[in-house]
Amino acid sequence: GTGSASATDLWEQSALNQVLQRGELQVCLEAGYMPFDMRNKKGDIVGFDVDIAKTMAKAMDVKLDLRNTAWDGIIPALLTGKCDLIISGMTINPERNLKVNFTDPYIVVGQTILLSPALKDKVKSYKDLNDEKYRITTKLGATSDYATKKYMSKAKLNLFETESEAALEVINGNADAFIYDLPYNAIYSSQNVGKVIHLDQSFTYEPLGMAVRKGDPDFLNFLNNYLAQIKGDGTYDKLYNKWFVS
Ligand code: ARG
Numbered sequence: 592g593t594g595s596a597s598a599t600d601l602w603e604q605s606a607l608n609q610v611l612q613r614g615e616l617q618v619c620l621e622a623g624y625m626p627f628d629m630r631n632k633k634g635d636i637v638g639f640d641v642d643i644a645k646t647m648a649k650a651m652d653v654k655l656d657l658r659n660t661a662w663d664g665i666i667p668a669l670l671t672g673k674c675d676l677i678i679s680g681m682t683i684n685p686e687r688n689l690k691v692n693f694t695d696p697y698i699v700v701g702q703t704i705l706l707s708p709a710l711k712d713k714v715k716s717y718k719d720l721n722d723e724k725y726r727i728t729t730k731l732g733a734t735s736d737y738a739t740k741k742y743m744s745k746a747k748l749n750l751f752e753t754e755s756e757a758a759l760e761v762i763n764g765n766a767d768a769f770i771y772d773l774p775y776n777a778i779y780s781s782q783n784v785g786k787v788i789h790l791d792q793s794f795t796y797e798p799l800g801m802a803v804r805k806g807d808p809d810f811l812n813f814l815n816n817y818l819a820q821i822k823g824d825g826t827y828d829k830l831y832n833k834w835f836v837s
Pocket of ligand 1: 628681682772
């Protein structure tokens with residue numbers, strides 16, 4: 592460019608300004624990641640992310656529109672303006688951070704293992720799964736996909752579009768293990784007692800953040816301060832206890 596944008600230019604273009612003008616916060620997420628983004632019995636999208644987005648929209652005094660978006664298209668959707676932000680249990684990593692900006696982490700998770708009960712005594716950690724005789728499943732394009740390729744490169748990897756299809760393979764006897772984020776696996780194993788074993792020691796470090804388009808300091812400033820506020824005033828703890836402690 593020929594010059595630098597002024598503060599008023601930046602604010603004109605800020606997604607936050609667009610949200611206020613429109614009177615609606617448009618959020619991309621993908622339902623299917625318990626307990627962050629999922630469908631209840633009525634078919635509504637609910638979860639920890641949804642509740643954070645709801646309180647945030649309320650603080651902005653705007654409506655909230657949840658836009659269910661397939662995982663492999665969720666960053667492109669943000670970049671092409673289909674939503675103002677992504678809150679979808681997204682791990683902050685360098686590869687993604689080259690394309691989008693992230694807020695400060697709102698929670699930290701890590702990868703764990705849902706194991707076939709048949710391997711109870713044979714497999715104690717992800718290291719034991721790094722063997723060509725094992726079949727592992729996970730979700731395409733998730734950090735579990737990258738982690739499995741990195742730490743269990745010898746195993747056969749089968750990728751699925753949704754986490755539920757991938758996890759079901761273990762129950763059906765088509766896979767030895769499903770690798771995924773701890774909170775999902777904790778809930779899944781409690782819903783499928785005796786059908787899977789949860790090896791619940793995380794072997795990766797994964798801070799989750801909200802993603803926004805680059806070049807938008809005004810929006811990022813609002814979101815980070817909003818997160819700091821709810822962490823301090825009890826709102827965050829209330830929502831955390833609602834979704835993570837049963
Ligand atoms: N934390 C993992 C990642 O960033 C999984 C997130 C999946 N989120 C979802 N809404 N399906 O890759």
